[in-house]
Amino acid sequence: MNDFEPTIIAFVCNWCTYTAADLAGTSRLSYPPNVRLVRVMCTGMVDPQYVLKALLEGADGVLVSGCHPGDCHYINGNFKARRRIKLLKALLPQFGFAPQRLRLTWIGASDGIEFARVMQELVEQVRELGPSEAKMKMVI
Ligand code: FES
Numbered sequence: 187m188n189d190f191e192p193t194i195i196a197f198v199c200n201w202c203t204y205t206a207a208d209l210a211g212t213s214r215l216s217y218p219p220n221v222r223l224v225r226v227m228c229t230g231m232v233d234p235q236y237v238l239k240a241l242l243e244g245a246d247g248v249l250v251s252g253c254h255p256g257d258c259h260y261i262n263g264n265f266k267a268r269r270r271i272k273l274l275k276a277l278l279p280q281f282g283f284a285p286q287r288l289r290l291t292w293i294g295a296s297d298g299i300e301f302a303r304v305m306q307e308l309v310e311q312v313r314e315l316g317p318s319e320a321k322m323k324m325v326i
Pocket residue numbers: 199200201202227228229230252253257258259260263264
């Protein structure tokens with residue numbers, strides 16, 4: 187388990203977190219290569235099925251990250267996302283996944299340093315959880 191490298195799918199809002207990721211890159215900040223970014227226009231469009239599909243198809247963790255509350259470009263998309271993610275976290279054990287595999291964060295466009303920090307923290311957290319329960323079932 188020591189050489190386990192988690193795969194993390196991150197649904198990131200085009201206006202904030204994706205821009206922060208871009209800033210982290212142009213600022214030459216390093217963050218783990220384990221994170222695969224999926225750019226969406228708003229966290230409010232992240233259907234819970236996207237999260238479940240990612241986990242069922244081998245992601246060890248999923249991040250949804252967007253604009254801070256009050257800054258959503260579509261008024262209230264991030265509030266909808268917050269409600270959905272809370273419900274989804276409560277349901278994840280029903281699908282056999284630890285709720286800690288899903289995380290919601292707000293990272294603003296100018297927060298390149300925060301983006302790199304959160305990615306590092308997330309990878310460490312998921313590494314401690316070990317491989318996804320879906321992967322473990324595939325092995326059996
Ligand atoms: S536009 Fe960024 S979360 Fe809605």
